[in-house]
Amino acid sequence: MSNSSWGFLLxxxxxxxxxxxxxxxxxxxxxxxxxxxxxxxxxxxxVGRLKVFVYELPSKYNKKILQKDPRCLNHMFAAEIxxxxxxxxxxxxxxxxxxxxxxxxxxxxxCDLTPNGLPLPFKSPRMMRSAIxxxxxxxxxxxxTEGADHFFIVPHDFGACFHYQEEKAIxxxxxxxxxxxxxxxxxxxxxxVCLKDGSITVPPYAPPQKMQSHLIPxxxxxxxxxxxxxxxxxxxxxxxxxxxxxxxxxxxxENFKDNPLFDISTEHPTTYYEDMQRAVFCLCPLGWAPWxxxxxxxxxxxxxxxxxxxxxxxxxxxxxxxxxxxxxxxEKDVPNLDAILTSIPTEVILRKQRLLAxxxxxxxxxxxxxxxxxxxxxxxxxxxxxxLPHDKSVYLRKGEKVLNWTAGxxxxxxxx
Numbered sequence: 228m229s230n231s232s233w234g235f236l237l238x239x240x241x242x243x244x245x246x247x248x249x250x251x252x253x254x255x256x257x258x259x260x261x262x263x264x265x266x267x268x269x270x271x272x273x274v275g276r277l278k279v280f281v282y283e284l285p286s287k288y289n290k291k292i293l294q295k296d297p298r299c300l301n302h303m304f305a306a307e308i309x310x311x312x313x314x315x316x317x318x319x320x321x322x323x324x325x326x327x328x329x330x331x332x333x334x335x336x337x338c339d340l341t342p343n344g345l346p347l348p349f350k351s352p353r354m355m356r357s358a359i360x361x362x363x364x365x366x367x368x369x370x371x372t373e374g375a376d377h378f379f380i381v382p383h384d385f386g387a388c389f390h391y392q393e394e395k396a397i398x399x400x401x402x403x404x405x406x407x408x409x410x411x412x413x414x415x416x417x418x419x420v421c422l423k424d425g426s427i428t429v430p431p432y433a434p435p436q437k438m439q440s441h442l443i444p445x446x447x448x449x450x451x452x453x454x455x456x457x458x459x460x461x462x463x464x465x466x467x468x469x470x471x472x473x474x475x476x477x478x479x480x481e482n483f484k485d486n487p488l489f490d491i492s493t494e495h496p497t498t499y500y501e502d503m504q505r506a507v508f509c510l511c512p513l514g515w516a517p518w519x520x521x522x523x524x525x526x527x528x529x530x531x532x533x534x535x536x537x538x539x540x541x542x543x544x545x546x547x548x549x550x551x552x553x554x555x556x557x558e559k560d561v562p563n564l565d566a567i568l569t570s571i572p573t574e575v576i577l578r579k580q581r582l583l584a585x586x587x588x589x590x591x592x593x594x595x596x597x598x599x600x601x602x603x604x605x606x607x608x609x610x611x612x613x614x615l616p617h618d619k620s621v622y623l624r625k626g627e628k629v630l631n632w633t634a635g636x637x638x639x640x641x642x643x
Contacts, residue, residue, distance in 0.1 A: 259581035261548060261588065269546040269587050270601060273608035274318050277615060280327035281314050282362050284334070288354070292338045299338035303431035303520050304346055304413070306603070307335055307380040309594045313604045329409075329611055330368055330377045334358045337383055348389040352402050352635065353643035355379070355387075359404050373630050374408040375621035378611060381405075382431070384516040386412035388421040392464070393515065396421050403634040407621075409614065411607055415540030416517050422540065427610040429603060430542040433523040435595045441500035453568060454506035454530065455479065455491040456499055457521070458514070475512050475535050478561040488565055503528040507576065508554070508568055510535065512561075518542075523592045526552070529583045531576065533568070535561060543591055543606045545613075552582045 261269060293299055293308060300308060311333040314320055321327050336351035363369040369377065381387045385396035387405045397420050401410075406423070414421055415428035422428075458471070459480035465471040483489040491510070496502065503509055509525040511518075513536035522542070525532040532553040534541070541549045556567055582588065590601045598604050623629065633640065 258584040258586075259578060261582065261585055268609065269543075269591055269606075271546075271605075271609045271612075272600070273605055273612050276612040277319055277328045277608065278321040278326055279314060279317070279319050279329045279331055279608075279611075280321055280324040280368075281311075281331050281333065282366070284332065284358060284361065288358055289333050289335045292335045296338060296340050298340055298344055299335065301432075301434055302337075302340070302344060302346065303433070304337035304382040305432040306382050306411075306413070306429060306594055307333075307337060309432065309596060310380050310411070310604060310607065311335075312596065313594075313598050317598075317604075317608075319608055324366065324368055327368075328376070328615055328617070330362075332358050332362055332377065332379060334379070336381065336389070346383070346391075348383050348391060350643065351383070351389040352639040353641055355389075355402055356404060356639065357643040371623065372407065372617075372621045373623060373628070374405065376617055378409040378411055378427075379405060380411045382411075382413045382429070384414060385421040386410060386414040386426070387423070391515065399636065402639075403631055406630060409611070411610075413518055413542075414516055415542070415544075416536075417538040417540055419538075425614070427607060428540050428542050428544065429607060430523045430592045431518065431520045432594055433520045433527070433592075435593050438500060438524070438527055443501050443504050447505060449505055449507045449530075451490045451502065451506040452488045453483075453490065453508045453510060453533070453564070454502055455489075455510035455512075455521075456493070456495050456502075457519075458493060461515070464515075471515065472513050473537075473558055475558045475561050476514070478558075479510065479512065479535075479564070482562045483564065486565060488569070500524070500528065503530045506530045508533050511553075512536065513539070513558075526583060526592050527589050529580055531579050531583070533564075543603075543610070546606060546609070547588065547591060548582070552579050552588065 289311060299305060314331060334355055336354055337346045339347050339350055341347060383389060384391045387401045387410055388396035388399050390396040390399055400420055401423055410423050410426040411429055412426055413429055413431045416422055459476045460468055461471040483491060503524055509521060509530035509532055511521045511525060511532045511534050517536035517539040522532055533556055534553050535556050535558060537558050556564060587601050590599055591603060591606050594603045
């Protein structure tokens with residue numbers, strides 16, 4: 228390592244890097260205003276700008292599924308559950324479907340977990356088809372547009388492609404019946420078959436109360452330069468290696484496992500959240516999908532996210548200035564991570580930390596219960612409001628059909 232790099236490291240460890248409160252601004256902390264259109268959009272209030280009608284479905288599509296496995300309330304795809312609960316009491320909800328701008332179908336397609344808590348999306352297409360058949364048979368609104376004024380929460384790894392392996396997800400494609408609907412999904416990758424034009428990309432769910440319970444005093448300095456905990460290889464699903472994370476995580480481990488600047492490990496300590504608050508940079512590499520809850524955790528704890536996922540579409544990208552608060556590193560440049568990060572000027576790091584300290588930035592990444600102004604629920608509604616008014620072309624002529632109800636794998640056509 229060059230003398231300049233070591234000098235920078237000493238400066239980092241000796242300077243008082245702002246330790247940022249995840250939920251409220253502490254007295255005396257410096258923040259920076261989110262300038263331009265991003266800041267204005269981030270602080271928009273959706274109330275009064277749209278009305279949403281929530282379909283009342285039989286409980287087998289949502290509540291009974293959750294009762295069967297309450298773990299679904301805490302996994303990273305739980306946004307579909309909390310969005311439903313939020314809308315039921317939201318001021319944008321209307322009980323009169325004739326005045327609705329948008330229609331929402333509450334289907335918990337990710338709440339089918341393995342014993343170790345991983346969601347299996349294999350039943351999701353049949354479940355979603357069943358719900359759409361139900362609303363199209365009992366209400367007239369789907370048939371007017373074949374779903375073009377409907378939105379669905381589909382927070383699987385690859386959204387409405389409904390498979391956890393990318394090659395299989397690409398092969399399946401987005402569920403045909405959702406081709407005209409707006410999809411609210413965690414998956415976001417440019418030019419990918421599983422990202423539909425007009426989709427709203429949202430953060431994965433991270434438990435707000437759990438993170439709040441791990442806050443540390445703001446006087447503790449950021450003594451870790453680069454932090455990461457997680458898999459570097461997925462031997463079970465990628466026995467030959469190299470395909471998982473397109474080799475990016477393996478490159479992190481092979482190049483920096485012995486580097487004193489990097490605190491990286493597969494172990495997940497009980498001090499994980501505290502450690503992130505002691506770190507300057509937090510690695511947010513792709514896994515099987517481009518994103519992970521680390522992105523949310525980094526923002527909440529004021530740790531500058533190092534985004535390693537080519538062509539990623541980040542949550543609420545029109546509202547959050549990701550380039551200003553994070554660092555992008557191409558997957559091919561992972562072997563140069565130490566040089567890239569140590570070359571960032573101190574004043575740039577401090578500005579990113581001041582932006583991360585802005586409470587509105589943190590709030591937009593969270594699905595709190597009860598909801599709070601500017602949170603992820605409101606950012607979703609803001610995204611829907613910006614799509615209004617609907618173009619006249621979304622309304623079909625009498626007798627016109629666009630979607631193919633019999634398209635897709637034969638297994639998806641079986642009754643649910």
